[in-house]
Amino acid sequence: MFPYTGSGPYCYTHCLTMLLGPLAPAPAVTETLTGSPFGVQLMDDGQLFFDPYGWHPEIGVDTALELLGWRCERVEGGTPDQAVARLRDTCAQGPVMAGPVDMGLLLYRPGTPLPGEGDHYVIVLNVEGDTVHLHDPHGHPYATLPVTAFTAAWRAESVAYSDAPYVLRSGFVREHEVTPAEALRSSLPGAVRWLAGRQDLPMPPGSLGGAAALDAFADQVSRGLDPGVRTMLEEFGVRVGVRRLVDAAACLDALGLTDAAAIADHQARTLGSLQLPLATRDDRALAAGLRRLAPLYERLRAALAAAVGDGTAAG
Numbered sequence: 001m002f003p004y005t006g007s008g009p010y011c012y013t014h015c016l017t018m019l020l021g022p023l024a025p026a027p028a029v030t031e032t033l034t035g036s037p038f039g040v041q042l043m044d045d046g047q048l049f050f051d052p053y054g055w056h057p058e059i060g061v062d063t064a065l066e067l068l069g070w071r072c073e074r075v076e077g078g079t080p081d082q083a084v085a086r087l088r089d090t091c092a093q094g095p096v097m098a099g100p101v102d103m104g105l106l107l108y109r110p111g112t113p114l115p116g117e118g119d120h121y122v123i124v125l126n127v128e129g130d131t132v133h134l135h136d137p138h139g140h141p142y143a144t145l146p147v148t149a150f151t152a153a154w155r156a157e158s159v160a161y162s163d164a165p166y167v168l169r170s171g172f173v174r175e176h177e178v179t180p181a182e183a184l185r186s187s188l189p190g191a192v193r194w195l196a197g198r199q200d201l202p203m204p205p206g207s208l209g210g211a212a213a214l215d216a217f218a219d220q221v222s223r224g225l226d227p228g229v230r231t232m233l234e235e236f237g238v239r240v241g242v243r244r245l246v247d248a249a250a251c252l253d254a255l256g257l258t259d260a261a262a263i264a265d266h267q268a269r270t271l272g273s274l275q276l277p278l279a280t281r282d283d284r285a286l287a288a289g290l291r292r293l294a295p296l297y298e299r300l301r302a303a304l305a306a307a308v309g310d311g312t313a314a315g
Contacts, residue, residue, distance in 0.1 A: 001265045003028070003250045007139065009240045012057050012121040014137035015097045016064065019123065019172050025068065025180040028247035033067045033187050034060030037248035037264070038194040039297065040241075042213035044206035046220060046229050050241025050271065052194035053209025054201030056161035057100065057119065061169075067187050069178040072097075073171040076164040080151045083166035088127045090170045097169040098124050098134075098154055100162050105153035106136065108143045116158035118236060184251050188304055188313045195301035211294040218287040218294075225283070234278050242272040255313060260303040267296045 013031045017024045024030065031037070039052025051060075065072060075086065090096050103109070104117025123135040125142075132150040136143050145153075155165040178186075197209045208216055220229075245268035253261035270293045277285035307313045 001249055001253060001261065004243065004246045008243050009138065009236055010243070011137050012061050012097075012099065013064075015099070015121045015123050016061065018135060018137070019095065019097060020068075020070065023174060025183070028250055029180045029184065030064050030068075031244060032248045032251045033064040033183055035063055035187070035190055035194050036060055037244035038191040038300070039197075039209060040213050041203075042208045042217050044204040046226060047232060048213065048217045048229070048237055050237060050244065052198070053207070053213070054198050054203055055194065057121070058161060058167075059201075063187075063190065067178070067183040069176040069183075070172055070174050072169045072173070074167065074169050076167045078166060080155070080166075083154065083168075084127070084147055084151060086166075087124060087132075087168065090168060091124055091126045093170070095123050095125050095135075098122055099167060100156045100159045101153040102156055102158050103138075103153075104158075105149070106140075106143075107145060107149050108136075108140055118232075119156070119159045119162075181255060184255055185313050188308050192301055192305045192308060195297055195304065210297050214290045214294040218290040221283050221287040221290065230278070234275075238271060238275055238278060242268050242275075245271060257304070257307050257313060260300060260307060263296060263300045263303055267293060267300065270296065 010027055010031055013027050013034070016030055017027055034057070035055055036051040039055065040048065040050050041053040041055070042048050062074075077083075078086070087096070087098070099121030100119040101122060102115060102117070103120035104112055104114035106112060106120070106122075120136075120138065122137070125133045125135060127133070127147065130147050132145045132147055134143050134145070134150075135141050151166075156162045156167070157165070195210075225233075245264050249261045249264035249268060252264055270289060274286055274289045277283070277289065304313075
């Protein structure tokens, strides 16, 4: 097992790292605390995401903050003018976290506008006149946008899991001290629930989770992938999925959960090996790799459940 360091699509995690400052744990810890590594879901539109069935970033951000002993104020909705006024007032007290936003409408990014390109999170530093100043954790520090352009992206109309526009988090306060190890241990029962397949969260009919999702997607690959589905998988899905599993493996290893860590590392290696067949259009190898990955999620669930059940994770 060899941990990875580098750039990648960890937008909400890097936003939290910036806002929590010196008290923030390593991004690998924060991402693992969101629960994102512990599952896979196939949506009704054919898109495959390497995060748990029913999970989305809004759930993950709130979970990570609670586990780390932090709270913040979260507001949403209103008219565009009300949202901008709220943003101006809140930023006057310090940087804030805005998102989800439509990544394809952030016009400082090359190739935009491209509505619906994906969800994203940014740190708004201030609003001066008609200009929003922000840190975009995907490689754009001190970016600027006209207020109207930022508001269009912040409306997040294309983000399926967003129930309301103009979501803003501010006023981050540490309520009690929690070490990264303590937070990770506390997160393990939640990880087991994600891996078991939660049915208490709303999902579109036809969506699948876990091994069933991977087997169904492998069948989809064999029949021929929709170009948009392939592009999303190449540019985002597999990359972030591998990174999450690498980080989860490192966190589990740090807790002394060597069996679970080895399984997560096996998952990461298996998924990482699919980057080449994706790029070279070797769909036979891609489908075979997805089928090899499928049973590993249940193996990880069993290993974590045993650790939680026998008290191994409490040390």
